[in-house]
Amino acid sequence: DAKTTQPTSMDCAEGRAANLPCNHSTISGNEYVYWYRQIHSQGPQYIIHGLKNNETNEMASLIITEDRKSSTLILPHATLRDTAVYYCISRSRATNKLIFGTGTLLAVQP
Amino acid sequence: DGGITQSPKYLFRKEGQNVTLSCEQNLNHDAMYWYRQDPGQGLRLIYYSQIVNDFQKGDIAEGYSVSREKKESFPLTVTSAQKNPTAFYLCASRPGLEKYNEQFFGPGTRLTVL
Numbered sequence: 001d002a003k004t005t006q007p008t009s010m011d012c013a014e015g016r017a018a019n020l021p022c023n024h025s026t027i028s029g030n031e032y033v034y035w036y037r038q039i040h041s042q043g044p045q046y047i048i049h050g051l052k053n054n055e056t057n058e059m060a061s062l063i064i065t066e067d068r069k070s071s072t073l074i075l076p077h078a079t080l081r082d083t084a085v086y087y088c089i090s091r092s093r094a095t096n097k098l099i100f101g102t103g104t105l106l107a108v109q110p
Numbered sequence: 111d112g113g114i115t116q117s118p119k120y121l122f123r124k125e126g127q128n129v130t131l132s133c134e135q136n137l138n139h140d141a142m143y144w145y146r147q148d149p150g151q152g153l154r155l156i157y158y159s160q161i162v163n164d165f166q167k168g169d170i171a172e173g174y175s176v177s178r179e180k181k182e183s184f185p186l187t188v189t190s191a192q193k194n195p196t197a198f199y200l201c202a203s204r205p206g207l208e209k210y211n212e213q214f215f216g217p218g219t220r221l222t223v224l
Contacts, residue, residue, distance in 0.1 A: 032211075041198070041218070041220070042217060042218065043114075043200050043202075043215030043216050043217050043218050044153070044200070044215045045215070046212045046213065046214070049211075049212070087152060087153075091211075097155060097158070097168070098153075098155070098213060100145075100152030100153040100154070101152050102150070102151060102152050103152060
């Protein structure tokens with residue numbers, strides 16, 4: 001199962017786009033990339049996932065590089081309520097296990 | 111309302127006592143998971159179950175036990191053999207493999223062993 005690497009923390013101004021990077025250089029062809037976020041002392045919340053193609057939903061966009069070694073989660077207009085720890089996670093399609101790293105603490109500033 | 115419930119939110123136990131954490135889901139999901147989270151860390155998988163009456167060890171199963179007698183319930187017992195039981199415990203569920211594979215998480219139980 002692939003290991004993911006993320007910056008420990010990032011700041012973003014309210015109303016601006018937040019771009020959260022993730023490296024997953026050892027990811028294999030059948031491993032999805034998932035993004036979850038966790039507000040303090042709550043359960044993680046699913047955001048988006050992808051395999052090869054870029055994805056967009058009502059919460060965010062996921063841009064995956066062509067070689068699949070990295071991806072970027074984009075929150076188009078960050079609000080104060082988006083302050084949370086964001087986890088980039090690999091998932092093995094064979095076992096469906098999610099492998100969590102330590103995540104990125106995104107602080108949205110007013 | 112459909113969802114995953116974990117109770118209680120906070121739990122205190124004396125060292126040496128076994129304690130069982132509850133996880134119930136009414137989403138009709140086939141798979142259920144237990145994770146442990148320590149301060150400043152990501153989640154680590156303890157046990158998971160793909161179907162009723164079947165479960166597998168995760169990455170840190172030592173000192174824990176589970177059962178899956180009903181589809182909607184997946185209780186976790188923290189035994190006295192677990193060396194550092196104080197942690198935030200999260201339960202999750204997921205539809206079967208043939209369906210959309212997002213994992214839904216419960217609100218968590220914070221266990222403190224005194």
